[in-house]
Amino acid sequence: MSEHGDSRPQWVTDALLIGGALLATYAVFTVFGLVLGLDVNGIVSTLQRVTFFAAVYALLALALNLHWGYTGLFNIGVAGFMAVGVYAMGLLSSAEQGFGLPLWIGVVGGMIAAALVGLLAALPALRLRADYFAIVTLGLSEIIRRALLSSSLREFEIGGQSLGTGGGSGIGFPATEGVVDYVLYAGAERGGDPALLGSLLFPLAETVGIQPSVVRSSVYTALLVVFVIAFYLVLSRIGASPFGRVLKGIREDEVAARSLGKHTNTAKIKVFMLGCALMGLAGMLWQGSRGTVTPSQFMPIVTFYVFVALIVGGSGSNAGSIVGGLVFAAALWEGPPFVRRIIRANMDVSTPTTIYDALLPLADLDVLPLVGYLVGSLDEIRFMIVGIVLVVLMLWRPDGLLGHRKEIAAATDLSRPSRRAGREGVEEGGDP
Amino acid sequence: MSTVDLGGGISRLTSERTVRALVVVAAVVLALDLVRRIYTGSLTLGTLGFYLWNGIVDGLVFGLAGIGLSMTYSILRFANFSHGDLLTTGAFSGWTVAYLIAGAGIADTSSRLLLRADGGAPPGQLDLQILGEPIAILAGLVVAALLTVLIALAIDRVVYRPLRDAGGIPLLIASVGVALALRYFIALVYTSQNRAVTASSPEWSSPVFFWTEGVNVHELTMVVSATVLMVGIHLLLQYTKLGTSMRAMADNRDLALITGIPTERVVRATWMIGAGLAGVAGYLIVLDRGTITINLGWFLLLLIFAAVILGGIGSIYGAIVGALIIGLTINVSLVWIPSDMNEIAAFGLMILVLLVRPQGLFGGVETA
Amino acid sequence: MSETSEAPAEQRDAGEALLAVENLRKTFGGIVAVDDASFSVERGTITGLIGPNGAGKSTTFDCITGVYTPDAGTVTFDGEEITGRSPPAIADRGLVRTFQIAREFPEMTVLENVLLAPKDQLGESLWRSVAPIARREVVEQEEELVEQAWETLEFFEIDHLAREYAGTLSGGQRKLLELARALQTEPSMLLLDEPMAGVNPSLEKKLLERVHDLQERGYTFLIVEHDMDVIMNHCERVIVMHQGSVLAEGEPAAIKEDERVIEAYLGGEN
């Protein structure tokens, strides 16, 4: 353990780890793509999708890591806080169903709204035991979803302004993906004349055969990656600070932390609100990217996806959250459809409507219908795998693959300052 | 070691009292408003009776499902998020058997084995309702219980037993995993198609049911079955050695161990009873609704949790009372709020109870 | 003989009651854990609190430090009533405790455990921990705290364990760590709940030396301890609790001869 303070900085280790995982993922998908005979545009588009989902799950896992990994707050209402963020943004910035304010005000407002709903949940719920806290947060996220779905909020008026969640058909608003048009096109008009970054990228893309729409998505995905880096930096700073130390203290033994004079309730409320705001932001960047959203995008299952991502990577570690997001997106989200495409492209499989029709031909040793059925039921299989992964992790690796909750929480090098000057070559810690 | 005052002393006490007072005031206001509505005629007694009856029907089924959740909580010490999917398991396995029997000679084999996954002969053609095919439906009920028990025991063996001492949260997360795996395994076999599997219920008119022209026989079946099973559970828990040892283990697991109670056997019995009732509850819900979906249990899970928490998690009688309150809440609340908001009222009630009286109405046990 | 808590707060001479407990009462269900207990602890002393199992010592500690709110009675610390305040509020006032079973933060290093404790850390504010400009102050303070933490670890002779995770320490080392951690809050008084439980003799000697050093620096101690040698040889005053109330109070020599105390310990009809 004594190497801890002296080895290369945490962020370098993390960057190498994440970069390595990303490159490996890209390599696998590129091979898949080549097997499928995709052209450059197809492969880039595939990598863009993988990166997009890796980024959004990383954002959510990072936010959840602040709650669960650092502070031990068992929040399983992630989907609800995302919904609050996206809908608040929608109501603020939608011209038809909301106030029609600029998008950035909507984004800020969405984060504030998510934080406030977090406060509402946190104030009374923080003294509950972890399992009750879980049920309350899940209940809250379902209350939010059902309220958004309800016909009574479909349209309403505040101060003469007509607003509405749109019930089941959802709400439309300026897409967050649209922000990339500011750097790609003159006048920020999609499909207009390329400008700024656009005038650089589009011709370049054209020469290797990448379509403008893929370029646009890729630029937005790059923006998400920037957000992932920003989340990582902010959260790592929080983690490596006296505040982060208090959070760890709460997780490890709240009674002891309180007996040392730490006002844990305040810290928990702050950190819960911040995490909720980040979940709201992640929701806006993800579900808000297309400019329309419905309550069905915020089913509780989304929360469990995020949990899988976090637990796969290892709760308590920011780098683990990002790698977890990547593994989840690549292996469980984007991987299976790819496998399906490869199978369908290479095998002459039909898709029987029921498992009965798929199993019957087995009597004649014909496995193709079964393969076809399984390939056709990929979504169900994917959910099953997510469940099995959770169970297996709890049985074998409850701390996750990279899991450790032991990142040091301090704002500075922990070797003894007065001895640091002459540290070279001196055995650390065990001074006589 | 000791319980901890997280909220911080006096201010919390007063705020708790304020909330409690507000709850009482709200209840009184609602009750008065109900009287006013009936008096002014904006709410007929018939409508209210309809709501109350539906509330009791829903409440009894939630109660049946809640008993198992409460038992696993008190004896195995974790919140089982896969409990809802045990309802789903019971519903699919039971109705498959009922359909298999009733559909003999009418529907295709694949339809009969996979409960109309291919959209085969509709249940009306089979006359699959309680008076038309009583034997098939009864057989389905039995299989629903048995198969759910078997699956629950298998899952316990593979997943929960190795985690016995892992603490509440790892078990909870594992149960989420079990829930997903189980639900989508069912979807893989049966497809995630929403479909009708029972014929519509006959009506029975009798002067006993003064508020309505006739009573839905399927609902009546549910009420009778649920009541009989609840009485049965009561007798089992109170008057048998097994039941007593289950209560003993819920009280104090360590003492049970040194008293010589075979704790693993009690755990098995807990799964058998809890899962059996869950399977039956799922089966009966489909009898009433007429349609089946893989999300049946998952969508009900939070309501069942609400019921169990309301009554005091770990208390079986609390679960039954809590379930009736939740059942009545989601139905009677329709007097004031639109029908797509009534579950919000139930979840709101659950959160309120957790905040004001986390131990529930009937006490209950402590876990992680 | 006991000091009354009416002594005005300004009066700071030695011999004044720093902590005064009056008519404290705490019940759980029907069981009376603390029954009308009153005692006081003088500034600058090491005072022992003893009594047979179930005498109510730990519950008294919990009532003083805000873990429980007493049913009746008052706790006055340094001239201010603190009855029913929250544990962090009481710790802020300078009254800090350790636990019978050491409550270290197992997945934090020994150094982190100690670094958590100091009061008024700038970086405990969320924005300061993130904002680039404020961060510099945080880092500067952190450097000081790290130096201070190392000094404390050295004082307790556990500096060679600084980078170990606290969960891997032995029982006795955890006790030392807990004491070191409590000291970092710069309290004026420490409540130690069985500091010697599970501590081997050589560590015990070390711990006691530390306590005496600290007393010389002006700290006040109230110690619950089972080991009679420790109490009798190291405390200036001893408070004996029995069945929830204070049975006797006085100097160790007197306590040892007190028939009521002997009865309480050895049992017998009375």
Add this chain to the structure above:
Amino acid sequence: MAALEVADLDAGYGELQVLEGVDMTVEDGEYVSIVGPNGAGKSTVMKSVFGLTTVMGGRITFDGEGITGRRPEEIITTGIGYVPQNDNVFPSLSVRENLEMGAYILEDVPEDRIQRVYGRFPILEERAGQKAGSLSGGQRQMLAMGRALMLDPELLMLDEPSAGLAPDLVSEMFDRIDRINADGTAVLLVEQNAKEALARCDRGYVLVQGQNRYEDSGDALLSDEQVRREFLGG
């Protein structure tokens, strides 16, 4: 041959060792007390016999049979009854049900034994239908003892049965233990009330810091000035 024999026992919890080389015997029908200062490891001896600690060394035999490291549910069948100090009844079960649970490993509820326990503790018969959680401290202790007696053990281990009892109930409790012993059950008693325990037992052990420091007849220990000093420090 001794009924219970503990030889050179090292035991504790997890990595924490509490007992160091404890030797102890209880003969058939004998009444043995273990006394000592708080934290000496008295309860740990009993828990080790009943398989509830980590045994790091040494040997425990009962009726000549090695029971070291056996699980509690096996040990209960060998004829040892154990009444822990705290939480020793099932609060939500009735008094009678608590007794029935004591005989769980038997096929049928042994009505004669329940009656015998009622005969020993008449208050339990009066409260038969009442929940154990509603009993007073003394009644709970009786119920806990009664539950342990349901299997008619050869050896009854009692962990501080007088803790938390009002003084007038303490001697009543000891009288009851005397009678249980007089009826032929060997008793191993851990007590903080050393005076009473030593006055009544056949033999006593003084345990200090996880080691048995003294062993003698109860009366001899009681009059020993050294022993007295162990309790209030030297």
